[in-house]
């Protein structure tokens with residue numbers, strides 16, 4: 001399985017390489033065409049140069065043809081013919097001499113009269129190859145010097161031969177402007193250099209027989225070849241061409257670097273661009289993969305750490321928007337789970353605390369009951385003492401029963417099987433009965449327990465027994481959490497369609513941070529912070545000393561809400577608390593309905 005980076009790299013390379021290959025193939029074709037065009041241009045250059053020489057040779061041979069024609073009509077030694085020879089020679093400074101030879105090569109007439117004799121074999125050679133015109137190079141004058149001997153045939157036999165100084169050729173080509181290190185070379189029939197544009201004198205007469213140039217030409221008229229010159233070590237592209245009907249060969253050479261350079265540079269620039277594009281694509285792929293892979297790696301690290309139990313692990317919010325969003329979603333989920341985990345831990349803690357509190361709450365009254373029962377059984381107590389002990393036993397039994405009832409209510413609520421029987425209840429009556437049942441406990445703590453009642457009927461829709469236990473719990477709490485000698489007031493009043501029942505004390509109060517969790521299952525308050533004057537701390541009992549299991553308010557909220565009412569609290573630390581129940585008043589319709597279905601309005605509280 002490839003990583004994201006690998007895939008992106010493959011994508012980049014996969015996209016760029018075929019494109020580059022196509023581009024290279026196209027470039028290669030362009031290069032081939034261009035190469036061919038350049039080679040053809042070189043061939044044409046060589047043909048052009050050969051044409052220049054051919055034209056020059058023509059102009060040189062033209063007067064010879066006139067002489068040859070005249071020689072047919074005049075005897076050798078004829079004054080007219082001689083004059084004509086002089087006439088031909090006069091305007092041609094490079095011409096060395098002109099002569100008419102017979103078929104055996106013997107000079108019959110010449111100008112200048114004392115011209116030197118031909119080197120042996122030259123006349124024969126010219127006569128031997130003569131058809132139209134013949135050109136031969138005579139190297140017999142010495143190193144680096146040569147003479148061009150040109151001959152045209154005479155109809156009666158023999159030939160007119162002129163010898164021209166090789167310098168004429170130098171002057172013919174000298175005006176030609178050639179690019180740097182370009183070269184024009186002229187080879188004679190013996191394949192010796194008779195003209196070379198660079199260092200003309202230095203290489204005159206050098207033989208090039210066996211050169212690759214000649215091989216390239218073979219028997220053809222023109223050719224192109226690349227040869228490294230042994231004379232100056234420069235590699236050139238040569239156009240090679242034969243000069244007209246002669247056996248002379250003209251070459252035009254341009255250094256390969258000069259000729260192919262621009263095209264090659266263009267090609268390599270394009271290849272360079274291709275490589276650069278590949279590099280950019282790979283870099284971009286790496287960059288993108290880093291931008292995606294890194295946040296993903298960190299996200300997966302965070303997920304792994306979280307899975308291994310580090311609930312504080314969070315993903316970084318980075319990378320492309322979707323990844324950042326994924327990170328944020330992961331974090332929100334982690335936050336949620338961590339919060340839930342905390343709540344579950346807290347619930348666990350509360351549960352164990354509850355188990356120990358409940359055990360304590362069960363044991364303490366039993367111990368008292370047991371001790372008092374023993375005393376009673378032993379006998380010898382006066383009647384007043386016996387009564388006091390029996391009343392205490394009864395109170396402790398009530399406490400036990402209350403606790404067990406609370407536990408039963410809890411399990412019913414949890415199981416979703418808590419049932420209420422709603423009917424018409426007089427709130428004032430319930431308050432009074434609570435006052436009576438709690439008066440002994442209040443008295444025991446020197447509290448003043450009072451009822452403040454509003455005027456008018458206070459019928460509400462409720463379950464009488466359950467309501468009594470709820471209010472009883474609130475009064476018990478007020479007694480427990482108020483220092484001895486406190487004031488506890490029960491009140492009931494009509495407020496619109498509701499009746500408000502309140503239990504107010506001037507006890508220790510509830511810290512604001514506890515208010516939102518006050519009605520939670522198993523919640524037990526911590527000791528209130530010490531008041532500025534320190535008086536409160538002294539007055540309050542330690543929390544451990546206050547008995548309880550943290551169920552009273554939880555059950556109260558569930559029961560009251562199930563009756564269609566609400567429970568709320570207002571409290572100030574060190575000043576006291578007021579718990580208020582709001583329950584719907586008993587309506588007319590309800591009254592009629594309840595007459596029909598008396599005692600059958602049963603509700604079930606779902607567990608929470």
Ligand code: ADP
Pocket residue numbers: 473477478481482505507508509510518523524525526547548549550551552553554577
């Ligand atoms: P318990 O009284 O068994 O602890 P409750 O559910 O009745 O459980 O009460 C929960 C907590 O609310 C108590 O532990 C206490 O801290 C706080 N509380 C309840 N009533 C009062 C009150 N009248 N004054 C101060 N604190 C109270």
